[in-house]
Amino acid sequence: MSSSGKPVWEAIYGLSRFAALAAVAELGCADHLADGPRRVDELADLCGADAPSLHRALREVASMGIVRSTDDGYELTEHGMTLRSGAPGSLRPAVRAIAQEGLWYAIGALTRTVRTGRSAFAERYGSFYAYLDRDPALRTLFDEYMIARTRPYLGTIAASYDFSRFHTLVDVGGGRGHLLAAVLAGHPRLKGVLFDLDHVVPGAARALGERGVADRCRLVAGDFFDSVPPGADAYLLASVLHNWSDQEAVRILRNVRSAMSPGGTLFVLEMVLPDDDSPHPGKDMDIRMLAVFDGGMERTRQEYTTLLRAAGFRLAEVIPLPGSFALVVADGDPGG
Structure with missing residues (x-):
């Protein structure tokens, strides 16, 4: 492999590595290896897989440090433990969600998306959230993936x-409520409002x-394109704006600006892209957003500054968080 071609070959081989990882995760291999090593034929019986084919997938993920070969077959490494179902910090839902058929199609059809400017996924399946709503099991899997995404900074x-x-924090598009619950738990006098669609809100009560x-938080159903709960002094948009085009994002932000009490503060939790060519997980996420959402994108600090200004906000600071995320803090611009 020449040094000049190394980045290209790494990308090519990376696709195969993820495919093997996805197969091992989907088959539940880590759950069956949790108590110790197993022979490949024994593991294949437990997973409902073809033994020779499973061996080849395991050999690939062994090269990634997920499992390792032993005299008795294969065993999990520390990294492989993260693929166990229900284990603390489990990443199995994240791998399974990204490897789901529709998202595989979206990435494979990226050339079409780049050519036309319209998500090939949206053309085939419609909106992503409508796609999830047609399959309750997939919706549950995606919710678990989103929880895994929040775990680094939770x-x-x-x-x-x-x-x-602040007196009251409104989590706009708050989903299952894990993020709002974490903030409220850390600030005993703060009250919260979780705002999301009517079929989403009931799921937040558990978290x-x-x-x-729960006694300090109200659950409110609605659509943030229409309005958001008024009168609070703090609002949070976490992994919301990146789903939408600039025009749609400004519409959401203006609704928040109209609802916010004087002197209020807006928090936007997203991946903020660097302005240079340095690697960043947000750039990988941006390609998935391009592939799946019509208009969805990750943004740079300058792009957030412009977006916020268009909705009557002033970007005050950007606070780095674990997992390559950042908390964008904005104030209501008196001239906005």
């Missing part, structure tokens, strides 16, 4: 900013209850 979000100076903050 333990630090409450300490990343002094939320105690809020588990963190012991």
